[in-house]
Amino acid sequence: MFTGSFTGTEKLAAAKWDDAAMISSLTWPEGPIDVVMDTDTFNEIDDQFALSYLVRSEDKCTIRGIYAAPFFNENSVSPKDGMEKSYEEILKILTLLGREDLKQIVRKGAPEYLPADDVPVESEAVRHLIALSASYTREQPLYVIGTAVITDIASAILLDPTITQRIVVVWLGGHARHWPDAAEFNMFQDIAGARVVFGSGVPLVQLPCMGVVSSLTVSEPELEAQLRGKNALCDYLCDVTEAAARKSGADSAWTRIIWDVSAVAWLIDTSFEESQIVRAPLMEDDGHYALDDRMPFMRYVYYVYRDRIFADMFRKLER
Numbered sequence: 001m002f003t004g005s006f007t008g009t010e011k012l013a014a015a016k017w018d019d020a021a022m023i024s025s026l027t028w029p030e031g032p033i034d035v036v037m038d039t040d041t042f043n044e045i046d047d048q049f050a051l052s053y054l055v056r057s058e059d060k061c062t063i064r065g066i067y068a069a070p071f072f073n074e075n076s077v078s079p080k081d082g083m084e085k086s087y088e089e090i091l092k093i094l095t096l097l098g099r100e101d102l103k104q105i106v107r108k109g110a111p112e113y114l115p116a117d118d119v120p121v122e123s124e125a126v127r128h129l130i131a132l133s134a135s136y137t138r139e140q141p142l143y144v145i146g147t148a149v150i151t152d153i154a155s156a157i158l159l160d161p162t163i164t165q166r167i168v169v170v171w172l173g174g175h176a177r178h179w180p181d182a183a184e185f186n187m188f189q190d191i192a193g194a195r196v197v198f199g200s201g202v203p204l205v206q207l208p209c210m211g212v213v214s215s216l217t218v219s220e221p222e223l224e225a226q227l228r229g230k231n232a233l234c235d236y237l238c239d240v241t242e243a244a245a246r247k248s249g250a251d252s253a254w255t256r257i258i259w260d261v262s263a264v265a266w267l268i269d270t271s272f273e274e275s276q277i278v279r280a281p282l283m284e285d286d287g288h289y290a291l292d293d294r295m296p297f298m299r300y301v302y303y304v305y306r307d308r309i310f311a312d313m314f315r316k317l318e319r
Contacts, residue, residue, distance in 0.1 A: 017296045017297070019296075022203060025138060025168055026203050026205065032059075032061075032062060033060065033062070033267065034061075034064050034136070034143065035061045035063055035142070035143040035144070035267065036067065036132065036142065036145070037051060037065070037066050037146075038069050038109065038145065038147070038148055038152050038153060039066070039069055039145075039147045039260070040071035040082060040147070040148035040149065041068065041086040041089040042076070042086045042088070042089040043073065043076075044075075044244070044257070045237070045244050045258065046257055046260040046261065047147055047260050048237060049237060049258045049260065049261050049317075050145075050258075050260035050261045051066070052096075052237065052317055053261050053264045053313045053316060053317065054264045055093075055094070055097050056319065060267065061143075061264075063102060064105065064132055065107060065129065065132060066094075066102065066105060067106075067125035067128070067129070068083050068084070068086040068107070068109050068125070069083060069086060069109045069110070069125075069151065069152055070083040070111060070112065070113065070148075071083070071086070071148060071189065079110075079111065079189075080111035084108070086148075087106065091103055091106065096232050096233040105128075107123070109123050109125040109151070109152045110122075110125070110152055110155060111123070112151075113149060113151050113192070113193065114154055114190055114193045114196070116192060117192045117195055117196055118158065120156075120158035121151055121155045122159070123152065123155070126156045129152070129156045130156050130159060130163060133163050133166045133167050134166070136167065137165075141167050141168045141203070142167045142168075143168050143170060143267060144168065145267070147171075147172050147260035149173075149186050149189040149190045150173060150197050151193045153193070153197055154192075154194075157196060157197065157200045158196060164200050164201050164202040164203075168202075168203040168204075169203065169204045170205040170207070170263050170266055170267060172213065173187050173194065173208075174186070174187045174194070174289075175208050175212075176302070179210050181286075182281075182288060183286075183287030183288075184208075184209045184210065186209075191283050195282070195283040198280040198282070198298070199280070199282070199295065201296045204299070205266060205275070206300055206301065207262045207273075208300075212303065213262040213301070213304050214257070216257065216259050216262055216306055216310075217255035218255060218256055218258055218310070220245065220254065223237070223241060223242070224238065227317060230318035231318065233317065241258075244256055261313055262301070262304050265309045268312065269308070269312065271305070272304065272309050272312070273303065273304045274301070274302055274303040275299050275300060275301040275302060276302060277297050277298070277299055278299075279296070279298070280296050282295065
């Protein structure tokens with residue numbers, strides 16, 4: 001575990017990582033696992049797909065918590081408003097899934113992003129994650145799926161650094177290392193939070209956006225053929241996806257990104273994605289990666305099998 005400032009090079013030089021334990025923690029989990037999901041569900045349409053995919057994959061993943069994360073774009077007036085709207089959207093998706101029982105474990109996340117690398121933002125979600133993680137171990141961890149800004153996860157680490165010994169984070173954020181910059185939406189909202197997580201020594205699986213999971217797009221004909229008319233959830237996913245495409249000024253031929261499903265897919269089947277163990281990057285304030293061999297190990301996904309993931313997801317959603 002890395003203690004102290006996450007940005008000081010002198011602290012990094014003094015850090016002692018248990019590389020063998022980290023690599024062991026980053027092994028794909030074969031058996032049933034417990035998970036929580038941190039999601040900005042009202043931001044775009046891919047979080048709705050990812051949450052639905054996770055709920056319909058409970059043969060592998062037992063859901064212990066669902067957290068509404070902050071976001072700020074044209075769909076919100078502030079990070080807090082984005083979080084509140086995401087909370088309501090989570091409840092709507094659970095209703096469509098017929099999973100009223102899961103509503104009792106939905107929590108509101110941070111109303112703002114980290115103001116500094118060493119300043120956490122408390123929330124219901126953060127308190128729930130810290131308390132829940134207490135019953136897990138490095139050998140049997142709690143998996144934390146992040147498909148949003150990483151504020152809630154970073155805040156939990158800052159408030160209780162020992163949590164890094166009990167959780168594994170699977171985060172969709174940043175771009176591929178060969179991309180000109182890393183400042184993807186989930187990353188640039190809270191670079192301080194990303195810096196905390198990368199430097200904390202928490203077992204981390206990163207799913208970069210452009211250059212890796214950017215192949216995960218869906219078209220209108222595909223939606224209509226695979227999901228339309230199957231059930232109320234499928235019709236809703238078709239409707240919101242097609243409405244988002246029209247809102248963006250899409251032409252007669254369009255696709256929409258549903259990148260977030262990749263984070264769920266990594267946990268479900270080891271044949272869905274290719275990855276490797278690398279050193280975590282340092283995050284610079286301008287949204288670029290800096291590499292340093294003193295950083296902890298992490299798992300970096302570098303390729304996704306789009307058709308395998310979609311076939312599994314469509315089959316589960318249409319049930």
